Amino acid sequence: MENVHFLAFFVLLAFTSSFVPLQDFCVAIDNTNLNVNGKFCKNPKYVTADDFFYRGLNIPKPANNQVGSTVTTVNVDQIPGLNTLGISLVRIDYAPDGGQNPPHTHPHATEILFVQEGTLYVGFITSNPNNTLFSKILNPGEVFVFPIGLIHFQVNIGNTDAVAFAGLSSQNPGVITIANAVFGSNPPINPFTLSRAFQRDLNVVKALQGKFSKY
Numbered sequence: 001m002e003n004v005h006f007l008a009f010f011v012l013l014a015f016t017s018s019f020v021p022l023q024d025f026c027v028a029i030d031n032t033n034l035n036v037n038g039k040f041c042k043n044p045k046y047v048t049a050d051d052f053f054y055r056g057l058n059i060p061k062p063a064n065n066q067v068g069s070t071v072t073t074v075n076v077d078q079i080p081g082l083n084t085l086g087i088s089l090v091r092i093d094y095a096p097d098g099g100q101n102p103p104h105t106h107p108h109a110t111e112i113l114f115v116q117e118g119t120l121y122v123g124f125i126t127s128n129p130n131n132t133l134f135s136k137i138l139n140p141g142e143v144f145v146f147p148i149g150l151i152h153f154q155v156n157i158g159n160t161d162a163v164a165f166a167g168l169s170s171q172n173p174g175v176i177t178i179a180n181a182v183f184g185s186n187p188p189i190n191p192f193t194l195s196r197a198f199q200r201d202l203n204v205v206k207a208l209q210g211k212f213s214k215y
Helices: 002-017 178-183 190-199 202-212
Strands: 069-074 086-093 100-105 110-118 121-124 133-138 143-146 152-154 162-168
Touching: 069 100, 086 100, 086 152, 100 178, 133 143, 178 202, 190 202
Parallel strands: none
Antiparallel strands: 069 086, 086 162, 100 152, 110 143, 110 162, 121 133, 121 152
16 A cells, blocks of 8 residues: 555656746747647757747737737747747737627637727637536726636627737647638538538538638
8 A cells, every 4th residue: 555655646746747847948949840749949048038028019900800800919939938838928909899709719728818998798618518608798907717628709899999918828829710610621521510510501501611711
């Protein structure tokens, strides 16, 4: 029994110690010849303050597109110094009267959203079988959390522009926009499969695939 306890302690120690940083930072450097989970570190001798810096999140971005929003991403691709630090940031600009960040997920991160301007209807949906919707109407200064991997959305329900900022718990949160992924995949999902899954006429599914396809 003593050996079992020792083994369990050893496994726990190995697991927890794997998250302890071994250096102050690991500024990302591109290496196109190798594919790793993350990015390689720049030699610390060549690291500068610019590796931890980004300019421009104060600048509004036009949201005159099909969904009525524009997301400005600040992750490890924009700030190499974020590599291994498990954090990133976005700015979201929403058009008036229904501009939205449509239902999507971040497979690698939890998100915390802060509203700076405007009024947003936001929410997330829990896993099967309950699929419970948790939603709120947010005003400036208010915050809402979207747990990792869950489908969530934001909609501008005001008649003026809206702006929000969000922190995410990954240097590269990833994003899967539900409609784009399902109806715009490459190659396309067999429309008969989607027709049955969504219980919609085959021609409706084909029309949606035509709308979302980029290929």
